[in-house]
Amino acid sequence: xxxIAVWLPLAVFAVLVGFFFKGLTLxxxxxxxxxxxxxxxxxxxxxxxxxxxxxxxxxxQQPFLLNVWASWCITCQVEHPYLTQLSxxxxxxxxxxxxxxxxxxxxxxxxxxxxxxxxxxxxxxxGLDLGVAGxxxxxxxxxxxxxxxxxxxxxxxxxxxxxxxxxxxxxQ
Amino acid sequence: MMKSVLKAGLIAWLMSVAMVTHGAIExxxxxxxxxxxxxxxxxxxxxxxxxxxxxxxxxxxxxxGDLRAEVYRLIKEGATDEEIKEFMVARxxxxxxxxxxxxxxxxxxxxxxxxxxxxxxxxxxxRIRRSKQALERGxxxx
Numbered sequence: 562x563x564x565i566a567v568w569l570p571l572a573v574f575a576v577l578v579g580f581f582f583k584g585l586t587l588x589x590x591x592x593x594x595x596x597x598x599x600x601x602x603x604x605x606x607x608x609x610x611x612x613x614x615x616x617x618x619x620x621x622q623q624p625f626l627l628n629v630w631a632s633w634c635i636t637c638q639v640e641h642p643y644l645t646q647l648s649x650x651x652x653x654x655x656x657x658x659x660x661x662x663x664x665x666x667x668x669x670x671x672x673x674x675x676x677x678x679x680x681x682x683x684x685x686x687x688g689l690d691l692g693v694a695g696x697x698x699x700x701x702x703x704x705x706x707x708x709x710x711x712x713x714x715x716x717x718x719x720x721x722x723x724x725x726x727x728x729x730x731x732x733q
Numbered sequence: 734m735m736k737s738v739l740k741a742g743l744i745a746w747l748m749s750v751a752m753v754t755h756g757a758i759e760x761x762x763x764x765x766x767x768x769x770x771x772x773x774x775x776x777x778x779x780x781x782x783x784x785x786x787x788x789x790x791x792x793x794x795x796x797x798g799d800l801r802a803e804v805y806r807l808i809k810e811g812a813t814d815e816e817i818k819e820f821m822v823a824r825x826x827x828x829x830x831x832x833x834x835x836x837x838x839x840x841x842x843x844x845x846x847x848x849x850x851x852x853x854x855x856x857x858x859x860r861i862r863r864s865k866q867a868l869e870r871g872x873x874x875x
Contacts, residue, residue: 589785590785592782592825592826592828593826594826595822595823595824595825595826595827596824659795685799689799689800689803689824690824691824692782692824692825692826693796694782694783694796694825695783695794695795695796
């Protein structure tokens, strides 16, 4: 008994250290998406560039990135060059979130338009169905239209290599 | 003189800006006081997905406004509180619930603190008993 009693505080301490250590690498802003493993929600919106109706069926039939952005979003500008680069490797579908048509078009004209399709969602309806809390967010969707990953915030090379590439190998 | 005029102008401008933001408070029309009460209650129970610790009824974040509008729409459409919460969980995950339901995943959350208290109590009781016994032995030995 006394031997256990001596080591018990140390054991408790070790467990606490373990929790705190894990906590150091956790980002409380990063939440698991409720939509992982779910198909992209249905939507009836328009294409920002053509004004034509757009629905889920018109999305790429191969793995693609669904990037939620807006012209008012600073981080979206930051990640834009990298997304442009990525669009050489796989389709990037844009979801223009709670924006105005003019501002969004100007933004694309200024910075370039790497998007395969541009969904125009001025009210944030599809964003809400996707569980989007704010721009930018990026979803990896597989060839069957099922969401495989969600990245909140900027997509860059590090994020891509850690969170997207490993999954890409399994879905392809 | 010029300076003070500028200052006064600036203050007046700031005040008018403050008034404008204040005026932006959304107004929702409800069919009954019960609906309004449910809206208020759900505003407390649903958590803003963007902010770390604010309810949607208490947050200025854009997304909170959107979710309030959604709660309002669902209430008007006749959804029950449970249906509204399920709607939110399906999109934003369990995170949006301030009061998580009791199940296997949340067991430790609900009973962890009480469990620790009980364990602590048992340890203290055992120690008291042991020292008492030791004391009694010591006395009988003497």
